[in-house]
Amino acid sequence: MSANETSPPNHVVCRRTAIRTGSLFACGLLLAIAQACESEELGPRPPAMNENRESVRIDVTAYPELSAIGGSVVMLVQGLNGDSPVVLIRVSEVRMRLFSAICTHGGNVVDPPEPGASTIRCPRHGEEYDIVTGSPRRGLGSRPLDEFDAVLSDDGRALDVSTTPR
Ligand code: FES
Numbered sequence: 001m002s003a004n005e006t007s008p009p010n011h012v013v014c015r016r017t018a019i020r021t022g023s024l025f026a027c028g029l030l031l032a033i034a035q036a037c038e039s040e041e042l043g044p045r046p047p048a049m050n051e052n053r054e055s056v057r058i059d060v061t062a063y064p065e066l067s068a069i070g071g072s073v074v075m076l077v078q079g080l081n082g083d084s085p086v087v088l089i090r091v092s093e094v095r096m097r098l099f100s101a102i103c104t105h106g107g108n109v110v111d112p113p114e115p116g117a118s119t120i121r122c123p124r125h126g127e128e129y130d131i132v133t134g135s136p137r138r139g140l141g142s143r144p145l146d147e148f149d150a151v152l153s154d155d156g157r158a159l160d161v162s163t164t165p166r
Pocket residue numbers: 103104105106107108122123124125126127140
């Protein structure tokens with residue numbers, strides 16, 4: 001530093017550092033809270049798709065049921081879930097969850113959940129699967145519904161789905 005440049009007093013540097021550190025801490029805390037809330041309400045965030053993962057693409061715009069949060073549809077997607085039905089649910093503006101629609105109790109196809117419902121119901125004997133974990137709640141199903149990682153495109157029009165269940 002040259003003689004005519006002045007360095008800020010130490011307490012100014014400390015204050016700036018404290019403000020930056022505090023801001024970073026606050027951002028990190030908010031991010032952690034947001035992630036925790038999302039984990040509890042929406043389940044874990046799926047990992048990003050890459051070229052090493054087999055995936056299929058679904059044109060979300062073809063299903064008006066999925067335009068609103070809580071909307072859902074049971075559909076067949078070639079190459080996914082052994083070509084058996086899956087249930088797709090919009091859980092937020094930017095996230096969807098996709099489960100096998102085959103009940104693990106007796107193999108019936110489950111119903112798409114009503115908007116705001118916390119379970120996916122099988123009409124045959126009434127098993128209900130948790131919409132976040134896929135776990136059977138009434139004890140009839142032998143295991144959770146298989147879930148497939150699903151990642152929405154940035155424009156929200158396409159959904160890339162891993163062909164291998166979690
Ligand atoms: S077949 Fe689904 S509850 Fe029995």
